[in-house]
Structures are given as structure tokens and as C-alpha cells.
Amino acid sequence: MTTQVTAFRWVPPFAQGYVRDLRVRWALEEAGLPYEAVLIDGATQASADYRAWQPFGQVPAYRDAGVEMFESGAIVLHLAEGSEALAPRDAAGRARVTAWVLAALNSIEPFAQAQIHFGAFDPANAWAAAKFAQTQALLDSRLAALSAWLEGKDHLEGRFTAADLILTTVLRELVDNGTLGRFPVLAAYRERCEARPAFGRAMAAQLSTFRENAPA
């Protein structure tokens, strides 16, 4: 069977290029594996059939000849198990990739999203301003630690892996609000990873779907 990845038929412009099937498309492109995008919309998301495949109604869900699963980070870890393009073959090297994938998704992304989510407030609202400063400080301390780790390195662990792929998709959420620009090591790292041809192909695939299905 052809590997299947679910993706949205269309999303508003602000979300285009950020929907999480991008992670899986990118990993499949790095691994040189063909796939079919299964397009869904809001009605599909709510259906019992889709919930049996993706319990939260999100994208991406995934299936190949051997597995049926969901969660972009988990799918990328599954692909990394099967492809040297995404992770070294030895247990020690694979453990490093797993560690960084989880760090990106549980120790960095939640702080990035909190900071984005709580960004728009009236500066006269002291409680909101204090909470925002708190989320910003937490995020900055994680990014500073990450920057210290990446200083002088091209990749997290000696070569491009699935961990760089996932981390890049987290860091790119922080470009538009100016956060990443304050961390030049991280900004350069993100650009280096996004310059990979496989990233370009994954992005083009997501965006072309949205163009083809744009509302009239």
C-alpha cells in the first residue's frame, strides 16, 4: 500500500506552511519515501471514522504497510526508526534523537505557544503584562540553553537528524514575533535546516494543496 498522511484541504493564510503534516512530509522527503496526502476538512475531523484514526481529530494521521498511528512527533520517530537519513542506526545515537525530539515538543514548543497565545494584550492590564513577561522569560531561558548547545555546531548531534527536523518546525513559529531574531545562533540554524531540498519539497506540497483548494 501507499503510505498515507492526512492534511487539510485548505486553511486560512496565517496557518499555511505551519500545519503539522509538514513535519511528516519533510521526514518522508528526507527518507525518499513516496506518500499520498489524504485531504480532510472540518466535517471529517469530527467524524467517528476519523476519530478512530486520530482520536483528537487533528492532522496528521498516518498509515503505512505496517503501522497506523498519529501525532507528528511520533510519526517522525517511527520514520526515523526505519531510515538512516533521519537517525543513526546505533542505540546510543537513536536515543539522542529521541531525546531532542521530545525536548523540542515538550520543553520548548509549549513555552513558545504560551508566549504566542498570550501576546496580544492591553499594556495597561498589569496582570496580563506580568504573565506575558513570565512566559517570555521562561521561553528565553530555554532558547538561551538551546543556543548554548548549538553554538559552533551545524546540527544538534553531529549530523542532520529527525531531531533537527522537529526542532526547526518549532523554531519557525517564533520568527514572525521577533523572538528568534534575538538568538542569532538559532536563527542561522533554522535557516540552515530549512535550506534542505527536502524541506522545500514538503513545503511546496502543503502550499500547492491550499492553492488548488482555495475558496472562490
Next chain:
Amino acid sequence: MTTQVTAFRWVPPFAQGYVRDLRVRWALEEAGLPYEAVLIDGATQASADYRAWQPFGQVPAYRDAGVEMFESGAIVLHLAEGSEALAPRDAAGRARVTAWVLAALNSIEPFAQAQIHFGAFDPANAWAAAKFAQTQALLDSRLAALSAWLEGKDHLEGRFTAADLILTTVLRELVDNGTLGRFPVLAAYRERCEARPAFGRAMAAQLSTFRENAPA
């Protein structure tokens, strides 16, 4: 070598029983693997030596004869690879475990933490109240989907796995603020998982360290 897991020497009462080395201790107990807790404090967290092991200065960090790594979710996935007590041996079953571990840590925990983090506000502060309602609604929709999945089941995937372990540690953060009580299926699931002897041993180990090292 003895497997090593880092843990705090002492934390304030509100954090006792919630520090994330609990996840790794629990997994090691389920797998029947002996380990040594390496106790650290704030000075250790900031040191270059510790940052080489745990780049963000957090606990737990982990090493065994084969790997050196960090991030509680990643360590539990590594242990699950090596132990049938934590995951089935076939690729299809392991993929389900990976999917649910990532779902707990990236699709549920960030919403739980946002809801906790933004809980204490002056009700007269309309912006804060609206944001809180928004985090609550997001969290509730995830918990409702999870409850629908677990309805009539003892575990996420037919038997206890590392995914139930991780999800339980996320859900237990939602007991004190009353959220979990509104989802009886999830509340019963959490109790069922926490009733496992291995959970009890892990919890006792974390708490006894704090008792022994309590400030005078």
C-alpha cells in the same frame, strides 16, 4: 554500570510527587530494572558538566550501559524499546505506544499547563478571564476526546503500556484544580494506573529522598 537517573535532593511541598523523574522511576519499576538516583540541586543544574548531560538543567537525565540521554518522555520510550512490560514487541503495537506518549506530552500537557499557569486572576480582569476560558475550553475539548477513546477500556491500547504511564502523570496534574473530576472516565483511569505497585514504589522513592533531605 548501574543505571543512573537524576532527581532533586529536595523541592517545596507543592512540587513533591510531581517532579518528572517519577516517570522514569515508574518505568524502571515496571520493567524490574534497578537504578541509582543521582541527587542534584540548583548549583548542579547551572553547571557546565550537568548541562552537557541535560542541556536545559532539568531533571531527569539518564544513563545506562548503552545510552546517555534526557527528557522524561524520551527516556520512557527508550526503556519501552527494551521491555515488554512497557510496550508490545511488534512494530504496529510500538507505534501505538509512541503515538500516545507524544499525544500526552504535546497534545494534552501543554493545554493542562497553560490552564494551570493562567488560573489565578482577578475575575474583574476581563482579558484574563477570557484567556482563561479559552485555555479551559481547549483543554476540555482534548480531555473530552480522550474520555471518548477510553470509555469502556481499562487502558489506551488493550494492556498497560508506557503510554498509560506517561498519560497518568499528565492527568494527575489536573486533580487538585478539579478539572479531572469533571471527566469520570479519566479520573477512574488515573486511579487504576496509579494503583499499580510499581507506581507506588516510584512515588515512595521520590518522596523518601525529599523527607531525608528536608531543610531543618
